[in-house]
Structure formats: structure tokens, C-alpha cells
Amino acid sequence: MQKKDSVSLRNRINAMVRDIPRSGIRDFFDIVSTMKDVISLGIGEPDFDTPWHVRESTMFALERGVTHYTSNYGYLELRRALAKYVGKKFGAEYNPEDEILITVGVSEALDLALRALVSPGDEVLYHEPCYVSYRATILFAHGVPVAVETKPENGFRLTRAMLEAKVTPKTKVLMLNFPNNPTGAVMGRQDLEDIAAFARERDLIVVTDEIYGELTYDSPHTSIVSLPGMRDRTIFLHGFSKAWAMTGYRLGYACGPAELVEAMMKIHQYTMLCASSMGQKAAIEALARPDTDVGEMVNEYRRRRNFIAAAFKDMGIECHRPLGAFYAFPSVAKFGLKSKDFALKLLNEEKVAAVPGTAFGECGEGFIRCAYATSMENLKEAMIRLKRFIAKR
Amino acid sequence: MDELLKILQANAIESRENIAKMLNISVAEVNQRIAKYEKSGVIRGYQAILNEDQLGLDTVTAVIEVKVSPQREGGFNTVAARISKFPEVRSAYLMSGTYDVLLFIEGRNLREVAAFVSERLSPLDGVLSTSTHFMLKTYKRLGVLMESGHAEERLSVAP
Numbered sequence: 276m277q278k279k280d281s282v283s284l285r286n287r288i289n290a291m292v293r294d295i296p297r298s299g300i301r302d303f304f305d306i307v308s309t310m311k312d313v314i315s316l317g318i319g320e321p322d323f324d325t326p327w328h329v330r331e332s333t334m335f336a337l338e339r340g341v342t343h344y345t346s347n348y349g350y351l352e353l354r355r356a357l358a359k360y361v362g363k364k365f366g367a368e369y370n371p372e373d374e375i376l377i378t379v380g381v382s383e384a385l386d387l388a389l390r391a392l393v394s395p396g397d398e399v400l401y402h403e404p405c406y407v408s409y410r411a412t413i414l415f416a417h418g419v420p421v422a423v424e425t426k427p428e429n430g431f432r433l434t435r436a437m438l439e440a441k442v443t444p445k446t447k448v449l450m451l452n453f454p455n456n457p458t459g460a461v462m463g464r465q466d467l468e469d470i471a472a473f474a475r476e477r478d479l480i481v482v483t484d485e486i487y488g489e490l491t492y493d494s495p496h497t498s499i500v501s502l503p504g505m506r507d508r509t510i511f512l513h514g515f516s517k518a519w520a521m522t523g524y525r526l527g528y529a530c531g532p533a534e535l536v537e538a539m540m541k542i543h544q545y546t547m548l549c550a551s552s553m554g555q556k557a558a559i560e561a562l563a564r565p566d567t568d569v570g571e572m573v574n575e576y577r578r579r580r581n582f583i584a585a586a587f588k589d590m591g592i593e594c595h596r597p598l599g600a601f602y603a604f605p606s607v608a609k610f611g612l613k614s615k616d617f618a619l620k621l622l623n624e625e626k627v628a629a630v631p632g633t634a635f636g637e638c639g640e641g642f643i644r645c646a647y648a649t650s651m652e653n654l655k656e657a658m659i660r661l662k663r664f665i666a667k668r
Numbered sequence: 669m670d671e672l673l674k675i676l677q678a679n680a681i682e683s684r685e686n687i688a689k690m691l692n693i694s695v696a697e698v699n700q701r702i703a704k705y706e707k708s709g710v711i712r713g714y715q716a717i718l719n720e721d722q723l724g725l726d727t728v729t730a731v732i733e734v735k736v737s738p739q740r741e742g743g744f745n746t747v748a749a750r751i752s753k754f755p756e757v758r759s760a761y762l763m764s765g766t767y768d769v770l771l772f773i774e775g776r777n778l779r780e781v782a783a784f785v786s787e788r789l790s791p792l793d794g795v796l797s798t799s800t801h802f803m804l805k806t807y808k809r810l811g812v813l814m815e816s817g818h819a820e821e822r823l824s825v826a827p
Contacts, residue, residue: 300825300827304824308825322822578675582686628825630825
């Protein structure tokens with residue numbers, strides 16, 4: 276009886292939504308969450324707490340009664356602060372009045388950008404391995420996802436040749452995410468200039484998710500928006516989750532030409548109305564002293580990055596050097612196990628959680644993602660366990 | 669500040685091998701640099717940070733504000749250095765404001781601290797007056813909270 280009901284309900288679900296699989300991360304979480312004493316290298320968020328002055332300002336905002344709707348675009352005071360920050364840090368000037376939209380995390384901003392740009396059948400180029408939501412978000416916007424595979428031999432960077440092989444007359448949007456989750460790859464200025472030239476020649480809109488923009492360890496980050504001719508064909512997405520460890524605040528933003536941002540704002544207006552008011556006040560406080568807050572976290576991540584890269588090397592595990600974000604993406608192919616089996620065995624035998632590379636696209640097969648957003652103590656113990664694990668293979 | 673010192677300040681017993689990995693340098697270089705800091709006196713010692721309240725010791729800690737008359741040669745330093753040599757004095761700082769030297773004193777009980785102040789500290793040449801406060805509870809020391817943090821709030825796996 277129950278079975279019959281569920282079958283009939285399933286058929287009522289929109290076919291596209293029904294057919295999109297759940298995130299592989301979610302499946303893995305369900306397994307890990309039943310186990311005790313696991314050291315998790317599977318957490319894609321900072322282990323730092325939000326800086327105290329930001330949390331304290333949130334409490335003050337609540338005390339003052341900042342609990343109401345804001346403008347659809349978000350508080351103008353926050354947009355003004357962002358215009359300054361983005362101008363200085365990422366090299367693109369935006370008018371806070373109509374070129375910046377405050378969103379519920381970059382996730383919402385990405386959804387808005389794609390829904391605002393994509394018409395049914397338009398192709399969207401994106402690179403894999405990538406954040407778990409990209410393919411689904413393109414499909415939800417009725418676009419056609421076209422994945423471009425990046426490779427460890429190129430440091431998981433994107434090249435023009437890779438894009439040329441996949442572009443068609445139907446291609447409308449190019450999505451970028453550097454520094455990259457899950458690979459830790461970054462794109463230097465020269466790399467980006469090739470991609471920018473490609474976007475200009477093919478007349479593509481670029482949607483760039485730079486949520487890890489502050490977290491680079493060997494060289495400063497370059498944004499594609501800062502390159503000639505790119506600002507007016509790019510939607511720049513960023514937020515407070517990673518650099519300020521504010522994931523739970525759900526606060527992101529989009530910057531772009533006014534017409535595009537207005538189109539996004541319309542969807543945001545009807546579906547979300549605005550981002551949380553106290554979160555926006557906290558973000559204003561966060562922007563008051565970005566260098567102090569973010570600087571020490573970056574130093575700590577760099578030490579951990581160095582440590583984990585050296586540990587892999589000692590063990591003979593191949594891993595391209597992660598240059599940004601807080602992920603290492605080592606190859607485990609030589610152990611003769613599928614990524615998922617490797618991750619499951621590692622979890623069962625040594626209680627270390629790392630996410631199978633396939634959660635980030637099919638070309639992630641043969642890799643696991645190890646987030647080093649965890650304490651040095653945890654990292655040290657995880658590497659001891661991993662070493663013991665591979666010694667048995 | 670040197671990254672190496674930051675690591676040691678956070679955890680002085682971190683292994684030299686791990687420090688080398690974190691800084692992407694050789695173990696030999698780590699040893700050499702630490703030895704240099706020790707020799708030059710930048711590193712003055714290594715101590716454990718204890719939660720003394722948890723140990724349940726019946727000791728008392730007093731914070732004493734001392735007004736000092738500066739000496740003709742040496743200014744405040746002569747008197748401050750003389751005060752600092754008493755083993756009861758755990759920390760001593762020259763301060764701006766309404767008093768000159770701030771002391772942290774440890775004693776077995778209130779009477780012992782009182783005796784130190786009246787018999788040793790106050791009679792010193794150059795000490796003009798003292799004001800003694802007793803410490804009731806330690807919340808944070810040397811950047812370390814004495815209360816353990818909350819359990820992990822993060823999900824065990826996240827995108």
C-alpha cells in the first residue's frame with residue numbers, strides 16, 4: 276500500500292528534478308554521521324569560528340531590533356562597503372546603487388545568475404572536478420551543462436584548448452571557480468588572459484565564483500573581472516563564508532553590469548525577498564578589518580597546506596600542489612580501488628573521512644578530496660592513519 | 669613575526685619534523701633557527717599553560733599596582749628589576765597611567781601575600797605605595813580559554 280503511494284508521488288515530481296541524483300557528498304555524510312571518533316577531512320568549511328567582533332556585532336544588531344526586511348538589493352551601507360572591498364581586492368569598480376546584489380550565499384547568487392541568463396537549451400560550459408551544485412544548478416535553470424575536464428598534469432587549470440573543444444554556437448555562459456573546490460587549483464593572470472580572450476571572441480557571459488578568492492598561499496589571487504573588457508560581460512560572485520568563516524550566516528553577493536544584476540534581483544525579489552538583515556549587519560562589521568581577520572587564517576591554512584602536501588609526498592601519494600582554497604586532491608588510483616571504495620575502506624578501517632573525487636564529477640574518479648580546514652592535531656593524526664592504511668595496500 | 673615563532677607559541681612541543689613540513693623547510697633549518705632564537709634570548713623558555721583553578725590548589729594570586737619613584741640613574745628599571753627578582757613575583761610590567769609597575773604575585777595564602785607586600789615590597793627604596801587586588805578566577809591565559817570549547821558544530825562532511 277505504502278509502496279504504491281510512493282510510486283505515484285514520485286511520478287508527480289518534475290521529471291528533471293526527479294532524475295537529478297542527490298549530491299554524492301550527502302550520501303557520504305549519511306554514512307560518516309553514524310560513526311564515532313572519525314577524523315573528518317571531508318568538511319568544506321573553515322574550522323575557525325566567525326571572528327568574535329563579527330559575532331558580537333550580530334548580537335548588537337539583534338538587540339537594536341535589526342530583524343526586518345531590507346531592500347531587495349540589500350543594505351546600501353553593505354553594498355557601499357563591498358564596492359570598496361571588491362574594487363581594492365579584485366580590481367573591478369561597481370556602482371553600489373545598482374550593480375551589487377546581496378544574496379543568501381553564493382549558492383543563491385549562482386542560481387540567480389544562471390536563471391537570469393540561460394534560456395532553455397542554452398549551453399553552459401563549466402569545468403570539472405567542481406563544486407557539487409554546478410551541474411544541478413544549470414539543469415534547474417533549463418540549461419545544458421557541458422563539462423570541461425581539468426587534469427592534474429595542468430595543475431587542474433583550465434586552458435583555452437579545453438574550452439575550444441567543447442564550445443558550440445549554443446554556448447552562452449562560461450562558469451569559473453578559482454581557487455577551486457575540490458582541487459585547490461588557481462589560475463594565474465596569463466591563464467586567465469587566454470580564457471578572457473576566448474570569452475570575448477565567443478561573446479560569452481562569464482559567471483565567476485570566487486568564494487575562495489582570499490585563500491591563496493603562494494601568489495595573490497587574480498580575478499578575471501580585472502582583465503580588459505571583462506567587467507561588462509562578467510558576473511562576479513563572492514561571499515563571506517570562507518574568508519570570514521561565516522558559512523551559517525548564508526551571505527553572498529553578486530556584482531555585475533546593472534542590467535544583469537537587475538535581472539537577478541527580480542528573481543531574488545520574488546523568491547527570496549532579501550538576505551537576512553542581521554547577517555548583513557555582521558557583514559558590514561566583517562568588512563571593517565578584512566586584513567586582520569583573514570590574514571591570520573590564511574597563514575594557518577598555508578602551514579596546514581604545506582604539512583599535508585609534505586605528508587603525501589612522504590607517503591608516495593601523488594598530489595598536485597594545492598595553491599588555494601583549503602583542499603588537497605590527491606590521486607589514489609595506484610591503490611587499485613575506485614575512489615568511493617578507497618574512501619569507504621579508509622573510513623571503516625581507520626576512521627578518516629575524505630570525500631570520493633567522483634562527488635565532484637566523473638573525472639574525479641581516482642582522486643579523493645582532503646579538506647585541511649581542520650586542526651593541525653587532527654591533520655597529524657589523519658596522516659598517521661592514512662599512512663598505516665596505505666601500507667596495507 | 670616569524671612563522672616559526674608563531675608555531676612554537678601555539679604549541680611549543682610541536683615536533684621539529686612537523687614544523688619543517690608546515691614551513692616547507694628542512695628539519696636541519698628548523699633546528700638551526702630554534703637554536704639561534706634560544707641563544708639570542710628571543711626564546712626565553714617553554715612552559716605548560718595550566719588551568720590552575722582545575723588543580724584545586726589553595727594558592728592565591730594577587731595583582732599589585734606599585735607606584736615607584738624613578739631613580740637618578742636607571743629610571744624605573746632599577747627598582748622594577750629589584751622587585752622582579754623576588755621568586756613570588758610571577759610577572760612584572762612597567763605601565764602608563766596612575767601607577768608605574770604592575771605585579772602578579774603568587775602565594776600559598778592571603779597572609780603570605782600580605783607579608784610579602786608589607787615586609788618586602790613596600791620597604792624597598794623607591795617604592796612609594798602599593799594597591800593589592802586578589803584574583804578570583806581565570807577565564808583566559810596567554811590566549812588560551814580555560815573553559816573547554818563546545819563540541820564540533822560543523823557537519824562531519826560538507827560540500
